[in-house]
Amino acid sequence: MANLLIPAAERNLTPDEVEALDRRRRRGQLFLVICFQCIIVSTLLTLWSGQDLTYSPGWTHPIAYWNMMTAALAIIFGAAGIHLRRGSNEFISY
Numbered sequence: 001m002a003n004l005l006i007p008a009a010e011r012n013l014t015p016d017e018v019e020a021l022d023r024r025r026r027r028g029q030l031f032l033v034i035c036f037q038c039i040i041v042s043t044l045l046t047l048w049s050g051q052d053l054t055y056s057p058g059w060t061h062p063i064a065y066w067n068m069m070t071a072a073l074a075i076i077f078g079a080a081g082i083h084l085r086r087g088s089n090e091f092i093s094y
Contacts, residue, residue, distance in 0.1 A: 007087050027086025031077045038074035042067055090094075 003011070013021065047069040052063035 010087065024084050025088050027087075028081045028086075031081030031084060034083055035078035037075050038070045038077060042070040042074060045070060 010021065021038060047061045049061075049064045052061050056062075056064075
């Protein structure tokens with residue numbers, strides 16, 4: 001009997017195709033880890049962004065810009081990680 005936990009498109013893959021699939025899913029997991037690290041850094045930077053926006057003169061707001069960049073990177077890496085991990089029905093931590 002076929003393993004019904006494996007999607008139908010992945011049941012008859014060659015060993016090389018399985019390797020490529022595993023590489024893709026590992027890269028997706030890596031991108032999700034980077035996403036969560038960016039979320040942590042962005043959360044910590046939020047503490048200083050208000051002060052930076054209040055006291056820095058003119059357009060000089062390096063912490064606020066850094067906060068916006070890490071939040072954008074978290075969104076980008078999160079979307080890419082979810083896209084690359086599609087089809088996986090297990091949680092892998094490595």
